[in-house]
Amino acid sequence: MDTEANTAEGVIDAHHHVWDLSVRDQDWITGPELAPLRRDFTLADLEPEARAAGVSATVLVQTLDVPQETPEFLASAQDSDLVVGVVGWTDLTSPDVARTLAALREGAGGEHLVGIRHQVQGEADPRWLLRPDVLRGLAAVAEAGLVYDLVVRPHQLAAAHEAARLLPDLTFVLDHAGKPPIATGELRPWADVVRLLAALPNTVCKLSGLVTEADWDRWSVEDLRPYADTVLDAFGPRRLMFGSDWPVCRLAATYAEVISVTRELTSALQPAERHEVFTGTALRTYGLTITGSSQAAQEAPCA
Numbered sequence: 001m002d003t004e005a006n007t008a009e010g011v012i013d014a015h016h017h018v019w020d021l022s023v024r025d026q027d028w029i030t031g032p033e034l035a036p037l038r039r040d041f042t043l044a045d046l047e048p049e050a051r052a053a054g055v056s057a058t059v060l061v062q063t064l065d066v067p068q069e070t071p072e073f074l075a076s077a078q079d080s081d082l083v084v085g086v087v088g089w090t091d092l093t094s095p096d097v098a099r100t101l102a103a104l105r106e107g108a109g110g111e112h113l114v115g116i117r118h119q120v121q122g123e124a125d126p127r128w129l130l131r132p133d134v135l136r137g138l139a140a141v142a143e144a145g146l147v148y149d150l151v152v153r154p155h156q157l158a159a160a161h162e163a164a165r166l167l168p169d170l171t172f173v174l175d176h177a178g179k180p181p182i183a184t185g186e187l188r189p190w191a192d193v194v195r196l197l198a199a200l201p202n203t204v205c206k207l208s209g210l211v212t213e214a215d216w217d218r219w220s221v222e223d224l225r226p227y228a229d230t231v232l233d234a235f236g237p238r239r240l241m242f243g244s245d246w247p248v249c250r251l252a253a254t255y256a257e258v259i260s261v262t263r264e265l266t267s268a269l270q271p272a273e274r275h276e277v278f279t280g281t282a283l284r285t286y287g288l289t290i291t292g293s294s295q296a297a298q299e300a301p302c303a
Helices: 003-009 032-037 043-052 069-078 097-106 132-143 154-166 190-198 221-235 255-265 271-286 292-299
Strands: 011-016 055-061 083-088 113-118 147-150 172-174 203-207 240-242
Touching: 011 043, 011 240, 011 271, 043 055, 043 255, 055 069, 069 083, 069 097, 097 113, 097 132, 132 147, 132 154, 154 172, 154 190, 172 190, 190 203, 190 221, 203 221, 203 271, 221 240, 221 255, 240 271
Parallel strands: 011 055, 055 083, 083 113, 113 147, 147 172, 172 203, 203 240
Antiparallel strands: none
16 A cells, blocks of 8 residues: 555644635734735635645634634534534633633534634733633633643743643643744753643644744755654654644645645654544544545544
């Protein structure tokens, strides 16, 4: 059996975005460097790129901290044979978090809600996650049976570690490996704090977003390798999952290039271990249900 073809057959992309600027502005897309992202990116745009790369199922992740986006994403997932999970947003500081989550679950496509995320990376307070009202909201996410995606910068990792320690019943998913400073080549203190986080059993990490933390124009596999090796060693394959971070990744690489470099970074793993990174971890962590044309992602080994 062709190993590379078999690898492609069962891939779950655990992290991508979509947006329609006619519906809602993405106010974070500013300046000439981000200009390539100032256009619509839809599921119709994603699907041919994902299918061509061998991706069978995806998880759609929030981009804005606004209440309207999540119901829209859930409704679109209901009509998609590619999206099998949605990581949405809700105001964690609201006393009505539990009620809001229940309403999302009861709405159109609510069965696709698998997690919650907030743009913590944009919060001025590096200990925002440890605010009492935020911790109360995170506890409600756990009680709802959802996971929490962490989008943080390295200086916020210490607070993320403490929050995960305080809430052992909530699974925390570290997006983009905690955004390491790949462009400068620094490993510490990022690596030290990531290892502390990984020592907690209720933490998982996404092997995603690395190309856009590197030099967009001149990155190489070897630039990414020390950071990928760090999270592979710290979390292990059963707590690591692939994500494309499309379309943000397009600032530095195509969809095909992102999945290719991730395969190269994990090429030393055993077949069963690569299956975990590309399929198994996402299935378990998000409790994904694979049906229809996405069934191959659940059944196919990822050698």
